[in-house]
Amino acid sequence: MKIRHLFAASAGKFSRWILQTFFKGGSSYPGKLALKLDPKILDYLAKDYQVIVVTGTNGKTLTTALIVKILEQEFGPVLTNPTGSNMIQGIVSTFLDAPKNKGQKKFAVLEIDEASLTKVTDFIQPELFVFTNIFRDQMDRYGEIYSTYQMILDGVKKAPQATILANGDSPIFNSVATINPRVYYGFNHQADVEQMAHYNTDGILCPNCQHILHYKMITYANLGKYYCPNCDFKRPELTYQLTALGEMTNTSSAFTIDGNDYQIEVGGMYNIYNALAATAVGEYYHVAPEKMKAALAYDEKVFGRQEVIQIGDKKCTLVLVKNPVGLNQVIEMIDLAPYDFSLVCLLNANYADGVDVSWIWDGEYENLTKHTIPQVITGGERRKDMTFRLKVAGIAEDKIQELATFDQVIAQIPQLETEHVYILATYTAVLQLRKKLTEQGILKGGQK
Known part of the structure; x- marks a missing residue:
């Protein structure tokens, strides 16, 4: 057992403890630190x-x-x-x-x-x-x-x-x-x-x-x-x-x-x-x-995969979307909903999302227009692109509300008309939204 392996593993575990105890987060930094100290740490672990x-x-x-x-x-x-x-x-x-x-x-x-x-x-x-x-x-x-x-x-x-x-x-x-x-x-x-x-x-x-x-x-x-x-x-x-x-x-x-x-x-x-x-x-x-x-049959929703989150009196289903095929499958799933719903679309363009958001034009947002969606919220760094895409898809401009921050999105959701809300979000938007929900006490242990 090499001293370098032990030192790197101990440093990584200690940094994990610090992050989880005092900052309530840190899923990748301990690994990054351990790798820097010992590039072969994974072989040992x-x-x-x-x-x-x-x-x-x-x-x-x-x-x-x-x-x-x-x-x-x-x-x-x-x-x-x-x-x-x-x-x-x-x-x-x-x-x-x-x-x-x-x-x-x-x-x-x-x-x-x-x-x-x-x-x-x-x-x-x-x-x-x-x-x-x-x-x-x-x-x-x-x-x-x-x-x-x-x-x-x-x-x-x-x-x-x-x-x-x-x-x-x-x-x-x-x-x-x-x-x-x-x-x-x-x-x-x-x-x-x-x-x-x-x-x-x-x-x-x-x-x-x-x-x-x-x-x-x-x-x-x-x-x-x-x-x-x-x-x-x-x-x-x-x-x-x-x-x-x-x-x-x-x-x-x-x-x-x-x-x-x-x-x-x-x-x-x-x-x-x-x-x-x-x-x-x-x-x-x-x-x-x-x-x-x-x-x-075990009913436990996975991080960002049809999680149901209660925000005020609204049942919000959070779904990760990141490419045209996945988005279209989500829209087909939503088509099966037996109730009216409002829609929230959160679009970011960070490295983990893909900085090119042109993929939204290959998604079949037009299929959403078969539903009577009373209100739509757009948010995220590329919210203006998202708003424009939905307008082109046929969603009336007066139904779309563009919000600059995730705090504003969370505050507005309880004001929506329908009991059910679908939130479609890219990867870092899911992370940011869940972090805000955790900070506000709406989501328990939501940000790893």
């Missing part, structure tokens, strides 16, 4: 863990949380990074938070940012990678979807013994051969019907011959039972399959996976994919279906 890594564009946080719930049913406490701090300094902070293992092997389920994966696998050897999806996101940082996938592959190849559990409905995950063994999960819930993806869909070119892919079933965006009519490229065989969809509401979904019925207490097709990925991990580790059913 993670050596006694069976590590599962979850990566991809959308769904990492909820998929990670569901995997943790499932594995805890069978194996006891699981280490994870629940605040979404998924870059390398956040991962180090997660291990600094861990209780002592006493030599016993335990699970760590880590959400890892696509661009950070190659840095993490320099020191951690995961035994399972879970790929959720890849969509256009933060192009100023990631580039096109093929660049993003290459970042992931660069990280994965450093752990060649690890199995890849990938979304088989996503063509990009079947586009490049890997040293790592691969298994797939996906949807098989409908009879085949010949169809094409929407014209404004990324990632639908065959990687072999560049022909436009055809589909026999589409769930959303470019996900589904794809094949190339010009060569032999097609969706791979699925090891884990969703075979039926039950009732879907804006707050829950029922479905059947490998002959077993499950339900989750969040709405949206995109969240069913997250549950499918988590269930596939459970089956991979031989967790009994009844235990997985209990884990998925």
Whole structure:
């Protein structure tokens, strides 16, 4: 055991204690400090863990949380990074938070940012990678979807013994051969019907011959039972399959996976994919279906993922949005709401959000106009862009109120006409809003 490892770990843990005790925050700084003192600290901290890594564009946080719930049913406490701090300094902070293992092997389920994966696998050897999806996101940082996938592959190849559990409905995950063994999960819930993806869909070119892919079933965006009519490229065989969809509401979904019925207490097709990925991990580790059913039914909302927050007499559903595909899935989920609602849209453009906000023009805000939304609030650093986008979408200017600060947003929400409010916010806007809500005593322990 090296003195440098011990010193760096002790300094990181002490800084964490200071931040949590006196400043009520600090999810990544302890890791940043420990890394500065010992760049190989992660190798030391993670050596006694069976590590599962979850990566991809959308769904990492909820998929990670569901995997943790499932594995805890069978194996006891699981280490994870629940605040979404998924870059390398956040991962180090997660291990600094861990209780002592006493030599016993335990699970760590880590959400890892696509661009950070190659840095993490320099020191951690995961035994399972879970790929959720890849969509256009933060192009100023990631580039096109093929660049993003290459970042992931660069990280994965450093752990060649690890199995890849990938979304088989996503063509990009079947586009490049890997040293790592691969298994797939996906949807098989409908009879085949010949169809094409929407014209404004990324990632639908065959990687072999560049022909436009055809589909026999589409769930959303470019996900589904794809094949190339010009060569032999097609969706791979699925090891884990969703075979039926039950009732879907804006707050829950029922479905059947490998002959077993499950339900989750969040709405949206995109969240069913997250549950499918988590269930596939459970089956991979031989967790009994009844235990997985209990884990998925556990009604605890994850940070910024359909959290319901009471502000005054309003029930506010807070949802993270960060790219066009994710936004459109959120709007489809909202479409299922059986009640009237008001809308709050908070748009920031910091590094963690992506500084380019042009993605809001590819989101289908126009679909919101089918609802009678009496009032809309816009906020965040790029609130004027958000206001303009909503006006172009067809929301009347006299319904939109633009507010300069999050304190003003919070103060105005109780004045809205409807009992229900949807708050759609980018990542740093979620953090800032939750911090303000915590400071005002509305949210308990809300800012990690």
